Amino acid sequence: MPLDQLKIDRSFVQEIGRDKGDRTIVTTILAMAKALDLTVVAEGVETSTQRDILDQSGCQIFQGYFFARPLPEAAFLERLTSYSPPPASRP
Numbered sequence: 001m002p003l004d005q006l007k008i009d010r011s012f013v014q015e016i017g018r019d020k021g022d023r024t025i026v027t028t029i030l031a032m033a034k035a036l037d038l039t040v041v042a043e044g045v046e047t048s049t050q051r052d053i054l055d056q057s058g059c060q061i062f063q064g065y066f067f068a069r070p071l072p073e074a075a076f077l078e079r080l081t082s083y084s085p086p087p088a089s090r091p
Contacts, residue, residue, distance in 0.1 A: 006033045008059070010044020017049040030058045 008029055015022045033040045042054045045064030
């Protein structure tokens with residue numbers, strides 16, 4: 001079965017800001033995925049620190065309560081259609 005995505009379990013993401021072992025595991029997963037040309041999804045992202053560490057380490061996709069709690073379909077579609085991205089930051 002061909003793979004094109006790899007998911008990082010929330011158990012590794014949860015303590016990434018405080019646990020050196022978890023951070024090492026995550027950066028190793030990301031390096032392996034890059035070498036295999038796989039997209040990485042990190043699940044259980046709940047804080048800006050977790051998101052920032054993952055982003056700086058090369059993670060492309062994030063899931064978790066940091067972005068939104070689960071929503072009914074109608075509320076999700078409303079949020080999706082009314083979304084406007086934040087203005088780009090200036091250097």
